Amino acid sequence: MSRPTIAITMGDPAGIGPEIIMKALAHPSVHSMCNPLVIGDAQRLRQAGMIIGTQLRVVALDDPAKAQFSSDSVQCVDLKLVPRDLPFGEVSAISGEAAFQYIKKAVEVVSSGQAHAICTAPLSKEALHAAGHKFPGHTELLAYLTGTPEVSMMLVSPKLRVIHVTTHIGLLDAIAKIEPGLVERVITRGYDTLTKAGIANPKIGVCAINPHAGENGLFGRGEEAEKITPAVEACKAKGWDVRGPLPADTLFFLAGRGDYDMVVAMYHDQGHGPIKVLGLEAGVNVSVGLPVIRTSVDHGTAFDIAGKGIADERSLVEALRQAVDLAPKPAAA
CATH class of the missing domain: 3.40.718.10 (Isopropylmalate Dehydrogenase)
Structure with a gap:
């Protein structure tokens, strides 16, 4: 069975999203179960990679079809929305707009058949609102972008x-x-x-x-x-x-x-x-009823520790695993 491609949105670029993505994609098990395609900013991922000390290469893509998946690289659809000097740990309209655009692009990528599910790193409601996008969070935003009138929340653990x-x-x-x-x-x-x-x-x-x-x-x-x-x-x-x-x-x-x-x-x-009770790192949030499968980490942007390299990636690894389990299965290669 061929591996499904999972579109991973970078979340708020001032939060821990870039770090936990780079940490998660350093796990060989992630690459063995899926093709991870990050929707975000390549330069921000490289900054996060330097912070955590990983050897992973970040490959900037202008087209998801150009992705060449390998365990020693991060394939990133690069939207180039984040200034190099954007500080970690601070709410801003710039980062809120970027987080919105990552989600919008991910919906386009999955809807076009270039990925099989979406896995989201956390965004900031405050930053999203500062950018003019008045949604309570990912679920409502995805419902709006896909024209879905009613969505349910499913929590999944092993x-x-x-x-x-x-x-x-x-x-x-x-x-x-x-x-x-x-x-x-x-x-x-x-x-x-x-x-x-x-x-x-x-x-x-x-x-x-x-x-x-x-x-x-x-x-x-x-x-x-x-x-x-x-x-x-x-x-x-x-x-x-x-x-x-x-x-x-x-x-x-x-x-x-x-x-x-x-x-x-x-x-x-x-x-x-x-x-x-089973553990915060094990819980994954799944939006059910959308035309696309979406899983998410079960935590927020953690601005207080963003940019310090200490964020725990286990919830993202589990969210990716659940995205693989719940995604409609691609045909065998």
């Missing part, structure tokens, strides 16, 4: 996949927002992502909202029967292996030992907690 029905809203607002149509759409997005990645008939567990899945109405106000069960039954009617609503504590234990391919969490902390 032992667990969790897709969220709601994310960054308060708990009371989350419960109010949950309804059968939304739950069914989220399950469908997760199912489609897993099957396209080669997981036949994935086993999906759906969390309840209340303790003990409501204990037949003893806890809560009937949310399981009203908001979740109709969606589970609709998915079962399609022939899918979907089970729930199940008590979240037990479901996460079963999924962690391999009984389920994916868990559907109802709200932010219900899904994030179990993933982060």
Whole structure:
């Protein structure tokens, strides 16, 4: 099977993105599992390479088709947006605009078939806004660029996949927002992502909202029967292996030992907690429902340590691994 090409966006050039990219691409295992194609600025990557002391060559490309992948080089589609003297660790409209353009270019590269998935280094919301791009983050920006009306967040670790029905809203607002149509759409997005990645008939567990899945109405106000069960039954009617609503504590234990391919969490902390217990360096953020697969590191720009060569690249390595696992598989060479 030929290796998939993963478009890696450099993120905010004043953050740790350039450093963790250079560190990650120094791992031979990365090159053995994919063809990493960086969308960014070659000069900034060279600066980062000097900071971390790597021998990797950075090859500047004006066309992704010219990439010649090798384990001793970094192939970079060079947008030439970063001044040589741009300081690390500072918010600026220049770096925000650059981060926006890297994402825009990556979408073009994947949409044209020159890469199979996108893996993003972190950007700064503040810098993005300073550049005039009023998006909360990568997910909303990618949804805008691809014309996607609704996107779900999936967190992935080596032992667990969790897709969220709601994310960054308060708990009371989350419960109010949950309804059968939304739950069914989220399950469908997760199912489609897993099957396209080669997981036949994935086993999906759906969390309840209340303790003990409501204990037949003893806890809560009937949310399981009203908001979740109709969606589970609709998915079962399609022939899918979907089970729930199940008590979240037990479901996460079963999924962690391999009984389920994916868990559907109802709200932010219900899904994030179990993933982060497994280790921040292991968690990967996946945007589900876009026409392209996008994975991301599970951390921010870390301006306080940017340019010091001490940033940890393990989350990026894992994000690349998950991009490979979830990307539609290219045909054998």
